């Protein structure tokens with residue numbers, strides 16, 4: 001009966017358990033015997049030989065390689081090449097030589113002859129098996145070196161684990177920081193949104209309440225002419241406050257979605273300022289507009305509607321934030337390349353810290369003086385957006401309790 005019929009297939013599971021078993025070998029002879037018996041009994045191999053290079057010295061290795069070559073009956077250079085290539089070598093369809101090394105040290109050559117053809121997959125598995133034997137042979141041959149090498153290796157491995165872990169932790173921390181920042185931003189957006197809703201509903205309600213109150217007065221049967229005039233004035237002023245706030249909200253939406261619709265033309269900024277002041281004069285009898293313009297000054301290039309809106313915004317603020325009235329001085333100064341147009345009031349003014357934030361969306365100075373002045377905190381941020389879109393800039397100079405001056409700086413346009 002053919003013995004091959006009973007031979008098992010080479011499997012990694014089996015080879016791995018054999019390596020485990022070999023780890024407990026007490027000497028090289030026992031080690032070799034275990035391999036030989038297992039390969040013979042389980043895989044029915046015809047030949048299993050393990051040639052150990054017992055010296056760590058290179059020169060001695062050459063002698064041993066010579067001897068191995070003679071026993072196997074192959075050339076010395078072939079054995080050297082096998083060690084050099086660090087790969088199994090097929091002597092025939094059934095027979096292979098597998099070099100074994102560990103930590104760059106040549107340790108052994110395994111000669112295996114199966115009773116069946118050895119497939120490429122078998123060769124790969126036996127090669128991996130040879131690798132597995134490397135450390136066991138090394139431990140048996142050089143126990144003292146091994147412990148030192150192991151120590152170094154453990155050191156190396158822990159070092160690399162530490163580095164990897166460090167990198168991983170750093171990346172994770174970075175990511176966490178980013179998430180935290182994004183979270184903060186979302187919290188801020190949410191706060192701003194809540195603040196906006198509160199502000200808007202409060203600010204819209206105030207003029208509405210006065211419209212409703214004064215219209216009720218108008219419904220009375222007996223009412224003096226003065227009261228009619230007073231009530232209709234109040235209704236008109238509350239109505240225009242409402243309309244300005246709605247305009248601001250529409251503008252804000254436009255700025256954050258489509259951008260500004262700009263039609264550039266040459267404009268006389270002083271003339272626009274005068275028209276705007278005339279339109280706003282009815283808002284306050286306590287204020288006096290003063291125009292400090294040079295006789296001639298250059299034109300600017302801008303969108304008429306947008307520039308007028310910016311100037312109106314600044315004039316309304318000058319009125320709103322100087323509740324005791326007084327002069328509002330509109331001034332034009334030219335410095336060759338630029339037209340500097342400013343609006344100055346003598347009102348409540350601002351601290352330096354407050355001035356830093358006034359161009360932020362929804363920012364309003366909160367103090368007893370501003371408490372009863374209506375507004376959404378949008379006007380100046382819209383002015384800044386518009387002016388930047390027009391290639392101009394705006395800045396503010398203010399002193400607390402003294403007044404404020406806002407200056408628009410636009411490129412001067414000379415010639416026709």
Ligand code: ADP
Pocket residue numbers: 317318321345347348349350358363364365366370374375376377378379380381403404
């Ligand atoms: P609003 O007037 O609707 O609150 P703005 O964006 O126009 O919003 O102004 C932002 C803030 O800047 C105001 O709430 C106010 O505190 C301050 N501010 C603006 N103009 C003046 C000014 N001329 N004088 C003093 N404070 C001002």
